[in-house]
Amino acid sequence: MESPFYVTTPIYYVNDEPHLGHAYTTILADVLARYARLRGQETFFLTGTDEHGQKVQQAAEERGISPQAHADATVVRFQNAWEHLHVAYDDFIRTTQPRHIHVVEAILEDMWHRGEIYLGEYEGWYCVPDERFWTEKDLVEGNCPDCGRPVERIVEHNYFFRMSRYQNWLIAYITEHPDFIQPEVRRNEVLGFLRQPLGDLCISRPASRLSWGIPLPFDPDYVTYVWFDALINYVTAAGYRSDPVRFERLWPHTLHLIGKDILTTHAVYWPTMLYAAGLPMPKTIFAHGWWVMRGAKMSKSRGNVVKPLDLAEVYGVDAFRYFLMRDMVLGRDADFDEARLLQRYQSDLADDLGNLLHRLVNMTGRYCEGRIPTPAEFGVEEVALSRRCQPLAAETLRRVEALAVNEALGGVMDVVREINGYLERTAPWKEAKAGRMERVATILYTAIEALRLTSVLLHPVLPERMAELWQRLGWRAPDPLRDGLAWGVIEPGTAVLSGPPLFPKDMEA
């Protein structure tokens, strides 16, 4: 039995409009989940929204509505965006849901009773828009080091989690589990951070200043710090305290996908919180790079935010997904360049893949009465192509498992190009002219079967376009889809369908 696969995205601030960065992490999680399902693993893919905190409270006040009403109105932007981008999550968690609030309360209560939380005094520089305290030395010219805006001096009583206790444990755990924080550059960054003394974590905010949060069960004058609340979403949705059997089965196989901007919260706060709560660790925390524009991080203040839905509108949703997956080496930053998207679209999708289908359907129409032909004897070329195809599924799934999605896609597209090369060399149109129809049948069958196999391996990235391709080939994809990963699956005799190009070239007009 394959182990289960549990993948999470960060839960996004409900106030934000979905942008390219959100879309990237979410599509990546979707692609990994779809490949895991293809492998036959029990798969659970979670995304959601982070709905408490100052920013939501402020935005609601500005609109003159309750924070909950504000969250209810804005969450749909994420839900609609994911639906539009063909994201098939299994669960969407909102931190304002009772199921989550119960778990946060239970964890706080338990940690309070076991002395993991104490009341102390907090003094520091607070950045209101970022909802974060900074120390004197963090400040850049007296301003918030993150957003550059002015900070306020605040002294107050607050509750603290004894995070400092777990510094040595965490260093040892990270060192002994090389898969825990990935990629290596991020693991080293965390270990570097842990060379400084680790303080305790302030986990409350006075309700007088911030009321939009989960009240501490042992002191209702305080609400839970938004990160302490938000991180817990991952265990809530996996069934912690509601379905212990499922939780035990899934949790040790968790992959948290995050952007590198939220590494410390996930790689330092979260593991120590889990450890203090007596819970096991997730398998991997993977921090991917940023999409940047000419070297600069996209941000609203810089005015260089890419709206994913606008791009998907122009190039088609699946092509947009393909570009994001093909062009980012996981872990590194990638420059977002629309010219590159266009180039990928035209060469990989329109020329290599779409055109191949078009040619095969046309030739099947012309030479084989529009039906998938029965092959005769395989020659050297056919044996070579089928040998190239047979290990492709295992190779692709292995690369995806190692989180090398761009390489996996590169490998499949190499085979698509080889099918084109095979057709050029075997030239079925010449064989037809010479009246060697058995040879035509063998060539078309082999090329169609090879294309069908590659299409199953591209389906996690191009779900809608590949379903369309199957229709054109008259192929009814089996359930489970993995049965379609074998060689020799397509049935001779099925009618093919001609239609408009899979990836039209005049879309930018």
Ligand code: ME8
């Ligand atoms: O941080 N390139 O939510 P958030 C790639 N609520 N990915 C990017 C990106 C970019 N330019 N910009 C953003 C939060 N992202 C918290 C998370 S989790 C318990 C709480 C992605 O709405 C990336 O995944 O600010 C990043 O981690 C996430 O958006 C931040 O989303």
